[in-house]
Amino acid sequence: MTFKEKSASGKKLSLNGDERSHSTQKKQGWEYSASPESTDHIQLRKKYDLFIGGQWVKAAKYFPTINPATEEKIALAAFASNSDVNKAVLSAKRAYEKVWSKVSPKERAKYIFRIARIMQEKAREFAVIESMDGGKPIKESKGIDVPLSIAHFFYYAGWADKLQFAFPGKKFLPVGVVGQIIPWNFPLLMAAWKIAPALACGNTVVIKSAETTPLTLYKLAEVIEEAELPAGVVNIISGAGETGAAIVNHPEVKKIAFTGSTEVGKIILRSIAGTDKKVTLELGGKAANIIFEDAPIDQAIEGIINGIYFNQGHVCCAGSRLLVQESIKDTVVKKLKYRLRSLKVGDPLDKNTDVGAINSKEQLKKIKELVSSGVDEGCTLYQSDCTLPERGFWFRPSFFTNVAQSNRIAREEIFGPVLSIMTFRTPKEAIEKANNTQYGLSAGIWTDKGSKIFKMAGDIKAGVVWSNTFNKFNPASPFGGYKESGFGREGGLHGLKEYLSFNE
Numbered sequence: 263m264t265f266k267e268k269s270a271s272g273k274k275l276s277l278n279g280d281e282r283s284h285s286t287q288k289k290q291g292w293e294y295s296a297s298p299e300s301t302d303h304i305q306l307r308k309k310y311d312l313f314i315g316g317q318w319v320k321a322a323k324y325f326p327t328i329n330p331a332t333e334e335k336i337a338l339a340a341f342a343s344n345s346d347v348n349k350a351v352l353s354a355k356r357a358y359e360k361v362w363s364k365v366s367p368k369e370r371a372k373y374i375f376r377i378a379r380i381m382q383e384k385a386r387e388f389a390v391i392e393s394m395d396g397g398k399p400i401k402e403s404k405g406i407d408v409p410l411s412i413a414h415f416f417y418y419a420g421w422a423d424k425l426q427f428a429f430p431g432k433k434f435l436p437v438g439v440v441g442q443i444i445p446w447n448f449p450l451l452m453a454a455w456k457i458a459p460a461l462a463c464g465n466t467v468v469i470k471s472a473e474t475t476p477l478t479l480y481k482l483a484e485v486i487e488e489a490e491l492p493a494g495v496v497n498i499i500s501g502a503g504e505t506g507a508a509i510v511n512h513p514e515v516k517k518i519a520f521t522g523s524t525e526v527g528k529i530i531l532r533s534i535a536g537t538d539k540k541v542t543l544e545l546g547g548k549a550a551n552i553i554f555e556d557a558p559i560d561q562a563i564e565g566i567i568n569g570i571y572f573n574q575g576h577v578c579c580a581g582s583r584l585l586v587q588e589s590i591k592d593t594v595v596k597k598l599k600y601r602l603r604s605l606k607v608g609d610p611l612d613k614n615t616d617v618g619a620i621n622s623k624e625q626l627k628k629i630k631e632l633v634s635s636g637v638d639e640g641c642t643l644y645q646s647d648c649t650l651p652e653r654g655f656w657f658r659p660s661f662f663t664n665v666a667q668s669n670r671i672a673r674e675e676i677f678g679p680v681l682s683i684m685t686f687r688t689p690k691e692a693i694e695k696a697n698n699t700q701y702g703l704s705a706g707i708w709t710d711k712g713s714k715i716f717k718m719a720g721d722i723k724a725g726v727v728w729s730n731t732f733n734k735f736n737p738a739s740p741f742g743g744y745k746e747s748g749f750g751r752e753g754g755l756h757g758l759k760e761y762l763s764f765n766e
Contacts, residue, residue: 294606294614299400301611304387309338310476310500312346313483315353316493321346327476330397331610331619331654339476342499347468347508350497354439354466355514357494362466363436365492371422374461376489378415384485385412388478392450393610395477397619397655398573400611410735411454414753417737418458421758425463428755434762436464437540440517441509444479446472446621447576447677453479455741455752456519457496463761465517468497468509474622476500510534517541517761521578524675524701524746542750542760544578544742546675547703550696551581551732552718554689555590557708561730563597566681569706569732571605571617571659575679576625578747579704581732582676584661585692588685595663595683602646602659609651617679620655629657629678636662636671636682667698675701689714693721702744706732725751 311318321340329336342350362370381388388411389403398407421428440460444452449471460467471479483498499505503526510518510533517540520530524545534541551569553562569581586594610618620626637643645658661681665672672682686692696705705724707715719727725743728734735741740756742748750760 296609297613298609299390299393299611299613301390301394304390306337306391306477307480310340310480312340312342312350312500313480313486313496313498314346314350314494315357315497316487316491319346319349325473327395327474328622329394329654330474330621331394331651333653333655336394337477339471339480339500342470342501342505342508344504344508346499347505347512350468350499351439351441351509351512351514353494354468354497357492358436358438358466361492362495363464365464367423367425367464370461370464371419373489373491374415374419374422374458377485377491378412378419380485380488381408381412381415381482384481385409388450388481390611391481392478393618396446396449396475397610397621398576399615399618401613401615402573407448407451410737411450414451414454414737415458418462418758421459422462425758425762428758429762429764433765435765437761437763438465438516439514440465440467440519440761441512441515442467442469442519443506443509443522444469444471445522446475447573447578449475450478450482452521453482455521455757457482459752459757460519460761461495463758465761466495466497468499468515470506470509471498471500473500473502507533515539519750519752519760520544524748527748540760540763542742542752543748544750544752545703545746545748546701547578547580547743547747548583548673548675548699548701549579549581549704549706549724550583550585550692550699550722551706552585552686552692552696552708553587553590553594554692554707554709554711554714555587556710558710558730559590559593559597562708563594563601565706565708565730565732566598567601567605570661570681571679572733574617574620574657576621576677577733578675579726579733579741580677581704581706582681583672583696583699584681584683585686585695586683587692588687591683591685598661599644602644602661605646605648605659607646607648607650607656607658617659620657620678623655625677626655626657629676629680632671632674632676632678633660633680636665636669639669639671641665641669641671641682667695673699689718693718697721697723700746703747704728704743
């Protein structure tokens, strides 16, 4: 491995080009040489049509998908109209009634298993496209997103012919046509979370990608073609909010699975009120990451890094509120500053990159606006002293101290690499502060006392609570939230239940 020497003088940290009165940081040491992932092996089309009824269908309108690290156009993607959505839903309905509902569970399992195996063969290609289109570091795409996506297909392939053991003594049927809408932060993984259990339960699918990240979903369409899944069982489209609304409001769609913002989740609930549609919503979060004085501090620091700077903070369950026991606050802040200096921000395709590009110009604007509010409200901002690329959408890993519960940065989901640090004295106070939010998606607890972990986990109102770790996922483990973080679960047996209709 080669290295090059780097020596940089301290400089003022900046926010949106304007200098802020932060302490300067000097660093002198070593930096890894660039190690970019090759893109020669990937196959991308210049234009992606809609995938409906097993065919590639042209749309009246297309939009560019942009590489957020370079601001360059990667490809054009179809913008599905209401008419296109109707075609996709009717295709799914025909496939359900004439083909998929008549396929035995054992045969369904074979198709899902085949999809997983082909994804394995194309894993490197999926990872590169995911990083190009979304801005996340290639080591995260290769090490987390793609393997976990494949694992979900394998997991639910195993359940397809064993549903009677999952729900013994109960009579159930598939829901029928399900409409699925996924976000831009984990495009392939969210597609796997939704498509795999839907197929295992015998449903057919119409799924819409986010506007900024359609490419891995269309690459999955190519895999589905290769796996020879019956035409119309999975229909893949892209578009904006109106496309998603057309899916939600279509009378033949019997179940909606949505991952995205709380605001859109509320709109969906209002839209389906009075109908018989099933729905699962995985929405926003403002997770508390709680560190006690008896915690393994160095391990906890890595948990903080993973909790908020993983995927540039574009994570619904990100540990964006750090609650530190007052006696160790100074130690944690000192160690966190030191650790931030080692985070490499830059080219997502560089294997050494820790923090990639912000997904879009619009999201970067939202992050900057919320960070500016924190500065204006008197909170103290610290940012890593790193050089950002001239082109693309970037934001330095940051954290705030002197944060009050009433500050916007402590209440609103920032969806970026920005942490808010607050303190507590007793476990009771930690629980009160952790629960003082409209969200309830996840939480983390760091302590060496097992009894404290169980007590805290029982009192914190969150769907997922990690102990002495953060952001760990498994296909067999359900994931979902409470309050304005949504309802319903994805993953595990709970994820199967959401795609079945029970006759008690």
